[in-house]
Amino acid sequence: MSTALGYREFGAADVQEFFDRPDPVPGPAEVLVRVAAAGVNPLDHLLRSGHVRELNGHVPFPQVLGMEAAGTVLAAGEDATGLEVGDRVTGFALTGAGTYAETTLLLGESTARIPDTLPWTWAATIPVAGTTALDVLDQLDLPVGASLLVNGIGGGVGIAVAQLARDRGLVVTGTGSTAKRELATKYGAAFIDYTASSVVGRFDAVVDTVGGESLRTVAPLAKKLIAVGDQSVTELGGEFVHRRLDRASLERVAELMAAGRLDPHITGTYPLARAHDALALVESRHASGKLVLDLSL
Ligand SMILES: NC(=O)c1ccc[n+]([C@@H]2O[C@H](COP(=O)([O-])OP(=O)(O)OC[C@H]3O[C@@H](n4cnc5c(N)ncnc54)[C@H](OP(=O)(O)O)[C@@H]3O)[C@@H](O)[C@H]2O)c1
Structure with missing residues (x-):
């Protein structure tokens, strides 16, 4: 089982609630990941509010917040090439799977391995x-x-x-x-x-x-x-902007971070239990740099 922050209807922040869900099972091109850190982004509250239903209107409730995560691969689908159990990775979540959660599904082709030296919190900011x-x-x-x-x-x-x-x-x-x-x-x-x-x-x-x-x-x-x-x-x-959402782009950004050429400028690190606070700050539209959930806290 995995604890997740999501919502059972579209609306303002007061529709958010924690619930437990079984660990999702990866499809052929997906990986199941134990989330170590997750990025907090404006799209998270736009999805929750129902303002971009072309992206998540078809996803059954409850939906889980979050688009990006870094973590360890727990299981890999047979077509998720180049990714193995135990790999440290960062990537985009499958639509609706959410990353404000202890485990999630990432899309294999939009997931990359990361250097051992890269902190989880930094890696979680790479996809978005x-x-x-x-x-x-x-x-x-x-x-x-x-x-x-x-x-x-x-x-x-x-x-x-x-x-x-x-x-x-x-x-x-x-x-x-x-x-x-x-x-x-x-x-x-x-x-x-x-x-x-x-x-x-x-x-x-x-x-x-x-x-x-x-x-x-x-x-x-x-x-x-x-x-x-x-x-x-x-x-x-x-x-x-034309978004590529591919593994090569994730790898390039990871290399830039590992080489000291890009600092995500993390200004707030929150435990999952305080994800509400992190998202509220982003929703204010005046956050600085990146806010990240650290599942080790
Ligand atoms: N297409 C994509 O794939 C994609 C990917 C990532 C993000 N986005 C979108 O890009 C936008 C920014 O994302 P983000 O993650 O950078 O957001 P963010 O971290 O929440 O930052 C928003 C920033 O906007 C600044 N701001 C607000 N009003 C301003 C104004 N009038 N003039 C100058 N700065 C102003 C705020 O600074 P002050 O406090 O100084 O005003 C704040 O630092 C969002 O709409 C997001 O949905 C799209």
Whole structure:
């Protein structure tokens, strides 16, 4: 049996509840994993709220929160090639399987082994924020020295984009509220405090992680515009990020972390019993860096 945090109906945070479920049985292309750490992401509350039913409207209740996890393989389906019992891995959960749980199913083709030196909590941030940042920068394919504005540099995706962009020789500026200045500066980015001044300038590219009115404010500043959360970017002449969700991308981000070139900037580590608090902070839309559930706590 496995304890999990989920919901029996769509709604606000008060529909969340803990329950026990039998360990799920992996299909041919899946692996059963003992979760060591799980990332907390905005998509988790969007799924719970029923705002993206095209993604989870078909999944039976109770649904379990969480999309990404790092852990140890307990069982592997026959088509989950390259993954064996006992492997340390990170990956995307099967839709509906959830990762705010002691065990879960990960998709074999979207799961990768991780270096022994990589902490579980770091590895748990690779599938969502880590590979989104990689996909964004590969899609933009900017030359060394190009200027990049990261709208929302203080979030999980924003701070990963900023570091990988600097690593590629780009000149990075980020927007955020006053409390995010120190974070931007730490990773070598210029900073625009959107609460104190207008966001202005001209950039070879803008990566938007905020969406809505904020996206509309920064769109005219970009030669190339890409968004990770707001698909209406295409109405503004920009592109939505193409997500690869493949093993090779997970491995590349794991290598960057192990080599000290990417720090997920974890600002909060929570036991499963306090997952409500972690998700509430993300739902406030003003978290810093990454929040992670650590199942050893
Ligand atoms: N397509 C995909 O596969 C994919 C993958 C990952 C994420 N996403 C989406 O990308 C978005 C960001 O995800 P995340 O994990 O980075 O979120 P997050 O960690 O919760 O960060 C959100 C950040 O937005 C900043 N923010 C809010 N309003 C702002 C504004 N007006 N100007 C500048 N910054 C602002 C906040 O900083 P302040 O406190 O400074 O305002 C906060 O740090 C979400 O919509 C998520 O669903 C999509």
